[in-house]
Amino acid sequence: MSKVVLITGGSSGIGKSIGEFLVDKKFIVYGTSRNPEKYKGSKFPILPLDVKANTTIISTVNAIIEKEGRLDVVINNAGAGITGPIEEIPEEEIKNNFETNFFGPLNVIKAVLPQMRNQNSGLIINITSIAGYMGLPYRGVYSASKGALELITEAFRMELKDFNIEMTNIAPGDFATNIAAGRYHAPLLKDSPYKKPYGNTLDLMNTHVDHGSDPNLMAKAVYDVINTPKPKVHYKVGEFMQKFSIVLKRILPSKVYEKLLMNHYKL
Template sequence: MSKVVLITGGSSGIGKAIGAYLLSKNYVVYGTSRNPDKYSDTSPFPLLKMEVTCLESVQESVSNLLQQEGRIDVLVNNAGVGITGPIEETPNPEIEKAFATNLYGPINVIKAVLPTMRKQGSGTVINITSIAGYMGLPYRGIYSATKAALEITIEALRMEVRQFGVKMTNIAPGDFATNIAASRYHAPQLENSPYKKEYGNTLKLMDEHVDAGEDPDKMAKVVHQIIETKNPKVHYKVGSFLQKFSVVLKKILPDKTYERMLLNHYKLK
């Protein structure tokens, strides 16, 4: 029997690449989108309407999938938002929105699918986090915090659900060539801001990294490998050698040495 996979944020970027690859491997794939009709002609798999920050929307979408397929074998929590800006100048509603989407959203979807997976005695939940979640990055502090919080939450949750035969893991990608740079929230570059110059330079550097990022198919292949793995690891990291090595360096370097390395990388004083 083909496994049924649900991918949040499946209309573009990494989510779409994962869905298309799993479809080619004979999985039954469903994605989600806040506006599925917008992608009805371009998506290779069905898209369900879901707003991950709304519990009613999540429950309705999962219920619709269960009515059609009767089971959910794999959840890929991919939906998320980017956010940049000096923390001092980032509006609180945007900070709350980032946490609502990147942390509470995945938790909402996990809560919706767990009763079914528990009844099945099996299931795999894969959460797309970020290498940025392993470090506080300048002008991306809120984004780093949302992804770090998700990583730690899943560390705990995977131990809680292990008794039910449910497997859970995190994949932290580095920079991939997607449209995330265009869709993320940027705190406005204020003319009289003391952060104006350094924030502007950092934004340019971040966009260059995404434009030169890796093929999302690389993430799709890792997701497939995890689904087929009997006992997935707690964490996976997917990206360039330097991005993955930066996580190792944070563990072994003194804090101020690592901070200086980041300051030099972003050309900050």
């Protein structure tokens, strides 16, 4: 029996690549978007869902369950980037980022758990970020929101053990997607004390995304996790040095690691 998969943010980028890959592997795939009417040519249905609007989460999850009778895999992929000096990012934008990157996935999880408990099976994959393992300069809010999702997954896994429901994180590095276009950028203010270092860091971040890895690597990683009976807590997907940076943080003195990051970002 083909597994039923829900992918939030499945209309473009990594989510679209995952969905198309799984369709080719004979999964029943549903993606979501805030504007599904734009994606009528998709290889899989795109349903209306805004992770910041809990009513749309519940409605779409219920619609899938009503049609398919089950929900086997949920991939929390919808997310948003944000950059800027923490001091200068409006509080509203910080809250907005956490609504998208943390509270949104959390509400999706809450919406699907009753069905997964009823069927005594299920897998939830949270797409986080390698940035969530470290506080990156001028990406601190993004690092914090993705790091929060990483940590709450660790707790969730233990709470769900009695129900035969698995949960894991997959943390991508930089991938060649359109995420930079939808990212909130705090403006480069003329009189800002951060103007020069923030501007340089912004250019470097955009270059990383433009020359990022093929999103199909993430699709293959998700497929492999789905076919793993007992997934690990954390997976990392990306360039070797991006993944190795997590190892370095674990083994180096904190100030040495901080210096490496600052040298990388030319700060």
